[in-house]
Amino acid sequence: MTRPQITQAMIDAYDEYTHLTLDRRGFMEKLSKLAGSGAAAAVIAPMLAANSAQAAIVAEDDARVKAEDVTYAGGEGEMKGYLVTPADATGKLGAVIVIHENRGLNAHIRDVARRMALEGFVALAPDFLSPLGGTPADEEKAREMFQQLDAAKTAANGVATIAFLKGLDASNGKVGAVGFCWGGGTVNALAVASPDLAAGVAYYGRQANTDDVPKIEAALLLHYAGQDERINAGIEAYRKALEEDGKEFTIHIYDGAQHAFNNDTSEARYNKEAADLAWERSVAFFKEKLG
Structure with missing residues (x-):
């Protein structure tokens, strides 16, 4: 799958959601319009958010x-x-x-x-x-x-x-x-x-x-x-x-x-x-x- 294009407007919408007044539903509606479809928005949203499954730079059990x-x-x-x-x-x-x-x-x-x-x-x-x-x-x-x-x-x-x-x-x-x-x-x-x-x-x-x-x-x-x-x-x-x-x-x-x-x-x-x-x-x- 081709990596979707993430625009500044999408990043700004995420910032509005995480720091200002936009709620989750409003964010997804706005992102869907910017992305062209709800399916595209569903792919892009996790890319904007933090991924808790991402591997740590320094592992929890690092002996150092x-x-x-x-x-x-x-x-x-x-x-x-x-x-x-x-x-x-x-x-x-x-x-x-x-x-x-x-x-x-x-x-x-x-x-x-x-x-x-x-x-x-x-x-x-x-x-x-x-x-x-x-x-x-x-x-x-x-x-x-x-x-x-x-x-x-x-x-x-x-x-x-x-x-x-x-x-x-x-x-x-x-x-x-x-x-x-x-x-x-x-x-x-x-x-x-x-x-x-x-x-x-x-x-x-x-x-x-x-x-x-x-x-x-x-x-x-x-x-x-x-x-x-x-x-x-x-x-x-x-x-x-x-x-x-x-x-x-x-x-x-x-x-x-x-x-x-x-x-x-x-x-x-x-x-x-x-x-x-x-x-x-x-x-x-x-x-x-x-x-």
Whole structure:
């Protein structure tokens, strides 16, 4: 079968569905019109979405890492997370919080945490849906649960996560955070909420309120997709506020890349060239700031 052509309008419709107001039925109706038929839309929809069956880059049982599910004190109540350390670690390491997209703590984000551990960090992927019982197996249900989260309580759970990592025996006390999509926005929010965050890397995430920029102490590395009109609308105001307040930050825009370009489980939106370059930059940034 010939690979169907995926247009920018289809990708935009998926973004509207996953982040804005379009429901599943409305998305499929819109996609059917764009694709020319319901049958074509049924083929294209899984290519736009993340594929949970996609093989991990670093396998769960990779002997190079030690991984475990953990619980720790959140801002209110208990937080769940996935903690990974290099198996051959000697001495104390910088720690990195790996913050999920608006699908919760799934197999892909656990994989990203293992990748970060292999770069020489203590990596913790928190489940920010913990206050609602944790990430469900149904990703559609998970997406709906994000609308129930309280922003202030989420920030408090992020602050508690920093405190947990600072106190680990394996940690050198320096904590950074990397987040994707919803997680990218959460990194910006965490930079505002906590002066203890040393470094933040936000992938195509919503910017912090410009009025809150003076509260930011962390160095920031901000990755954006060239084809991401919704998120990119806030770049210039954020850049201006960061510059005027003398903050340490770097912005990279990856021409031609789509929102979620780092997610290798999404066939239509993953961009290996952009993902590899952004990852290389992110790891170098963390090694500089958390070493």
